[in-house]
Amino acid sequence: MIARLAGLFVLLAVPAQAQVVGDDAELVQVRPGPKRHFNGDQYDGPGKVRAAYVVAGDRLVAGEVRGKYRLVTFVPAGGGRHTTGWIESAALTRVSLPRATPASWIGDWTGWYADIAIARGARRGVLKASGEATYGMHDKDRVARGAINFGSFDGEAQPSGDRILFSDELCTVSLRLLGTYLLATDNGNCGGLNVSFSGVYRR
Incomplete structure (x- = not known):
């Protein structure tokens, strides 16, 4: 981002948007337990707890890890509005995938x-x-x-x-x-x- 200050242009550092679609993306499943609310978003990182949540057995696409949280995206079967945010990594387990045909x-x-x-x-x-x-x-x-x-x-x-x-x-x-x-x-x-x-x- 470029800002103008007293006639000068200053380059400001802007945090990179976290990504869930990448070579490191994995399929994960929510472990048994209480419903898990999404935190923050991919722009600002983990933060405020949101109303949206997933439940045990839901499968998500998981990407970047920050601290104890992992960026995940959930899309309902049949497609539709995405929900992307951060959920505690301890609440997720990696899913083994069959060979694609x-x-x-x-x-x-x-x-x-x-x-x-x-x-x-x-x-x-x-x-x-x-x-x-x-x-x-x-x-x-x-x-x-x-x-x-x-x-x-x-x-x-x-x-x-x-x-x-x-x-x-x-x-x-x-x-x-x-x-x-x-x-x-x-x-x-x-x-x-x-x-x-x-x-x-x-x-």
Whole structure:
């Protein structure tokens, strides 16, 4: 962040946003016990206890660790609004994942701002994917003004274990299968301003 002070521009250090979608992401399950409330958010770190919570048996995507807390994201089955925050690591246990097969990928995956459909391709072992993403669709004011940005991609590729990469002209989308979740990251060239496929999805 750059601030102007007495005619001078000063570079201010801004804490990096914590990430739950990354190479270190794991599938975890809430241990038996009381319901676990989310703390803080990915922008400011652990903090105020929130009303949102998970219960024993819920499965979450877990990322960065800070002190006794771990950043997690929960998405309900079928997709929908994400809940991301910090939960005590002691309340979570890592889930062992079965080996991914081509059939493991197939389905309609729903995120908060985007959807990705994956089906069998024309050739053996190949998958085809199509995705549509928006920015501003959940903002009533932007919807009223017609200020919604869009993006899409289509492609075919062969998975390598729990990972697959789709490229469509300028847009590249990398997917990772994590149990009942699908993690996506893109190259920032997949549509209009602020449109992104990066995020967490469920079927």
